[in-house]
Amino acid sequence: MPLPPELARLHDLAYNLHWAWSDETVDLFRRLDPQRWEETNHNPIATLEGLAEGRLQTLADDPAYLADLARAAANLDAYLADGDTWFATTGVAADRPRVAYFSMEFGLHESLPIYSGGLGVLAGDHLKSASDLGVPLVAVGLFYQEGYFRQTLDGSGWQQDANEDNAPSWLPVTLVTTADGAPAAVEVALLERQVRIRAWRIQVGRITLYLLDTDLPENAEEDRQLTSRLYGGEINVRIRQEIVLGIGGCRLLELLDLAPDVYHMNEGHAAFLTFERARSTMEREGLGFAEARERIRPNLVFTTHTPVAAGHDYFSPDLMERHFGAYVEGLGISMHELLGLGRHNPDDYREYFCMTILALKSAAHANGVSRLHGEVSRQQWRGIWPDRAEADVPIGHITNGVHLPSFISSEMAELYERHLGIARGTAPAKPAVWGPILHVPDGELWAARNASRARLLTFIRDRMTEQDARHGRDHHGDGFDPNALTIGFARRFATYKRAALLLRDPDRLARILNNARRPVQIVFAGKAHPRDDGGKSLIQRIVQSAGNEPFRHRLLFLEGYDIGVARQLVQGVDVWLNTPQRPYEASGTSGMKAAANGALNCSTLDGWWVEAWDEAQERGEEIGWAIGGTETFDNAEHQAYIDVESLYALLERELVPAFYERGIDGVPYGWTARMKRSIALIAPQFNTGRMVREYTERYYLSGLK
Numbered sequence: 001m002p003l004p005p006e007l008a009r010l011h012d013l014a015y016n017l018h019w020a021w022s023d024e025t026v027d028l029f030r031r032l033d034p035q036r037w038e039e040t041n042h043n044p045i046a047t048l049e050g051l052a053e054g055r056l057q058t059l060a061d062d063p064a065y066l067a068d069l070a071r072a073a074a075n076l077d078a079y080l081a082d083g084d085t086w087f088a089t090t091g092v093a094a095d096r097p098r099v100a101y102f103s104m105e106f107g108l109h110e111s112l113p114i115y116s117g118g119l120g121v122l123a124g125d126h127l128k129s130a131s132d133l134g135v136p137l138v139a140v141g142l143f144y145q146e147g148y149f150r151q152t153l154d155g156s157g158w159q160q161d162a163n164e165d166n167a168p169s170w171l172p173v174t175l176v177t178t179a180d181g182a183p184a185a186v187e188v189a190l191l192e193r194q195v196r197i198r199a200w201r202i203q204v205g206r207i208t209l210y211l212l213d214t215d216l217p218e219n220a221e222e223d224r225q226l227t228s229r230l231y232g233g234e235i236n237v238r239i240r241q242e243i244v245l246g247i248g249g250c251r252l253l254e255l256l257d258l259a260p261d262v263y264h265m266n267e268g269h270a271a272f273l274t275f276e277r278a279r280s281t282m283e284r285e286g287l288g289f290a291e292a293r294e295r296i297r298p299n300l301v302f303t304t305h306t307p308v309a310a311g312h313d314y315f316s317p318d319l320m321e322r323h324f325g326a327y328v329e330g331l332g333i334s335m336h337e338l339l340g341l342g343r344h345n346p347d348d349y350r351e352y353f354c355m356t357i358l359a360l361k362s363a364a365h366a367n368g369v370s371r372l373h374g375e376v377s378r379q380q381w382r383g384i385w386p387d388r389a390e391a392d393v394p395i396g397h398i399t400n401g402v403h404l405p406s407f408i409s410s411e412m413a414e415l416y417e418r419h420l421g422i423a424r425g426t427a428p429a430k431p432a433v434w435g436p437i438l439h440v441p442d443g444e445l446w447a448a449r450n451a452s453r454a455r456l457l458t459f460i461r462d463r464m465t466e467q468d469a470r471h472g473r474d475h476h477g478d479g480f481d482p483n484a485l486t487i488g489f490a491r492r493f494a495t496y497k498r499a500a501l502l503l504r505d506p507d508r509l510a511r512i513l514n515n516a517r518r519p520v521q522i523v524f525a526g527k528a529h530p531r532d533d534g535g536k537s538l539i540q541r542i543v544q545s546a547g548n549e550p551f552r553h554r555l556l557f558l559e560g561y562d563i564g565v566a567r568q569l570v571q572g573v574d575v576w577l578n579t580p581q582r583p584y585e586a587s588g589t590s591g592m593k594a595a596a597n598g599a600l601n602c603s604t605l606d607g608w609w610v611e612a613w614d615e616a617q618e619r620g621e622e623i624g625w626a627i628g629g630t631e632t633f634d635n636a637e638h639q640a641y642i643d644v645e646s647l648y649a650l651l652e653r654e655l656v657p658a659f660y661e662r663g664i665d666g667v668p669y670g671w672t673a674r675m676k677r678s679i680a681l682i683a684p685q686f687n688t689g690r691m692v693r694e695y696t697e698r699y700y701l702s703g704l705k
C-alpha cells in the first residue's frame with residue numbers, strides 16, 4: 001500500500017504483531033477509519049487498503065496523529081532493541097534462534113484466523129511472552145488459505161461454518177526468500193509425488209513465525225489444497241498436513257540456516273519432526289538411526305494438551321506405510337520398527353500409529369498443562385512404560401498461562417499502572433509486583449468494574465442488533481442491564497465442557513435470573529467443531545432458550561466467537577463460569593484472562609482451577625467458587641446432576657447475594673475484597689511469562705548451554 005512519507009511507519013507497525021498488545025498502536029489503526037476497523041475485524045492492513053480517497057493525506061497533515069505515530073513507532077523500536085531482557089540474565093547466547101516451536105495453530109489475534117481455540121491461543125501467547133522475555137525462539141506452523149471458519153447461526157440456531165479467505169495481501173505476512181532473494185522452497189515426498197512448500201513470515205515482536213504453504217502452481221491440485229484448512233480434512237489430509245509441518249518445517253529451518261538446538265512440539269501434530277531430526281543427524285554425523293535418536297532426545301520437548309481420546313492422532317499402519325515406505329529406507333530401519341515408535345506395544349502389527357506416543361517415546365522432556373493434567377497423562381500413557389510405577393512415568397507438568405497484556409482491559413490496565421506501577425502493554429516478571437492490589441481502594445476497583453461491564457454491554461448491544469437483524473428477530477439484547485450481575489460462558493463447544501449444564505432445570509434457573517431485586521444475566525459464546533453435531537446441538541439448545549421466555553432478556557448467545565469476542569467478554573463480565581467434566585479440561589485458560597480483569601471464577605475443580613483453588617484454601621482465602629468436589633463419577637448423568645445442584649446452590653446462596661450486598665456507597669465490599677484476592681493470587685502465576693520462563697529453565701536451557 002503506498003503511504004505518504006509522513007505515515008511510512010504505519011507499515012512497520014502493521015507488520016509486527018506487537019501491535020496486538022500495544023493499546024496506543026491499536027488506537028492509531030482505529031483512528032484511520034473506526035467503522036472500517038470494526039468491519040475488517042481489526043485488521044490494520046485491510047483497514048489501510050480500503051481507506052477513502054484523501055483520508056491518508058488528511059492524517060499526514062494532522063500533527064496530533066503524526067505525534068502519536070512517532071511515539072508508537074519509537075516504542076516498537078525500543079522494544080525490539082532492548083537487550084535487557086529476562087533471557088539475558090541466564091547468560092546463554094541469544095544471537096540466533098535456538099528454540100524451534102512447532103504448532104498446528106497459532107492464535108495471535110482475531111484478524112489472523114489460523115487458530116481454532118485454546119490450543120492456538122496458548123501457542124500465540126507462548127510466542128508473545130517469548131518475545132517479551134527475549135527467549136531466542138522461532139516458530140513453525142501452517143498457512144491456511146481459508147481461515148478457520150467465522151461462525152454464524154441459521155434461524156433455528158444451527159451453526160453454519162463458512163470459511164474465510166486468508167488473502168496474503170491483507171495479512172501481516174511476507175513471503176520468505178533465501179539469501180539470493182528467490183522464494184524459499186523445500187520439498188517433501190507425499191505418496192509418489194514431491195510436493196513443494198513455500199513459507200510466509202509473520203513477526204511477533206522479536207519472534208519470527210514461519211507458516212508453510214503448499215498452494216504453489218507447480219503442485220498437483222490436490223496437494224495445493226493440502227494446507228487450505230485447519231483441521232478441515234479427512235485422515236488422509238491430516239497425515240499429509242502433519243508431514244508438511246514436521247518434516248517440511250525442519251527442512252525450511254535448515255534451508256534458512258537457522259539450525260535451532262531445541263525443538264518443542266506443541267501437541268503431537270508435529271511429531272514427525274522427530275524422524276526428520278534423526279535423519280538429518282544421521283546424515284550429518286554418520287550415525288545409525290538409534291544413535292541419532294539418542295543424540296537428539298535431550299533437545300526435544302513435547303507438550304500434550306488433552307486427555308480426550310479424540311484429541312490424539314492415530315494413523316492406520318496401512319496409511320503410514322503408504323506415506324513412509326520410501327522415507328523409512330533413508331533411516332535404515334524396517335517399517336515395523338518405525339511403526340513401533342508410535343505404538344504402545346511395538347510388536348502388535350495391528351495397533352494404530354499414535355503421534356502422541358511417537359512424541360513421548362522421542363522427547364526427553366514431556367509435560368501436561370496443569371498439575372492435574374500431569375497426573376491424568378501419567379495414568380493415560382503409563383502403558384508405554386510397562387515396568388514403571390505410575391509416579392515414575394516421565395511426564396511432568398507446566399501449567400498453562402495467558403499473555404496478560406493481550407487480554408487486560410484499558411480500565412484495569414490504567415488501575416494497574418497507577419497503583420502497581422505496571423506499564424501499559426508490559427508483563428511484570430516479578431510476582432511481588434502484584435501485591436499492592438490488596439490495598440487499592442475498593443471504590444476505585446468497583447468503578448473500573450462498572451466501566452468494564454458497561455463497555456461489554458455496549459458491545460453486546462451492537463452485536464445483538466446486527467445478529468437479530470440478520471435473523472429477522474426483535475432485539476433481545478436490549479434487555480441487558482448495565483448494573484446486573486453478568487456471568488460469561490465462552491469457549492469451544494466440546495461436549496465435555498457441558499455448556500448447557502446450567503439449563504438442566506430451566507425453572508430454577510429462571511427464578512435465579514429473574515429476581516427483580518437481584519437480577520442476573522448470562523452471555524454465552526463459542527464455536528463447535530465443524531464436524532461435531534453434538535456441540536452444535538448444545539449451541540442450538542442455548543439459542544432456543546435465549547430467544548424465549550422466561551429467559552428473554554436474561555440469557556443470550558453471541559455469534560462469531562473469536563479472540564476479539566473473548567477479549568470483550570473476559571474484560572466485562574463479573575463471573576466467569578466453567579463447567580467441564582473433571583478431569584477432561586487439561587488446563588483451560590479463559591478463566592485466567594477473566595481473573596486478570598477482576599472477574600471471579602466459578603468452576604468445577606478441573607484443569608488450572610484446582611491449583612488456584614488449593615492455593616487459596618492453603619492461604620485460607622476465598623477467591624471464587626468451586627462447583628462440586630474432586631470426586632468423579634463414571635456415570636456422566638449422575639456427575640452432571642451433582643454438579644448442577646452444586647452450581648444452583650452456589651448461585652442462590654452465595655454468589656448472587658454477595659454481588660448485591662452493598663455498602664451505603666453502593667460498593668459491594670465483600671465482592672471487591674474477593675476480586676483483589678483473586679487478582680493477587682491468579683495474575684502473578686497463571687500467565688505465559690511465568691510459563692515460558694518455566695519451559696526455558698526446566699527444558700530449553702539444558703539444550704542450550
Ligand SMILES: *Cc1c(COP(=O)(O)O)cnc(C)c1O
Nearest residue numbers: 117118491562563566588589590
Ligand atoms: C482463551 C481462549 C480459549 C480457551 O478457552 P478455554 O475456556 O480455556 O477453553 C478458546 N478460544 C478463544 C478464542 C480464546 O481466546
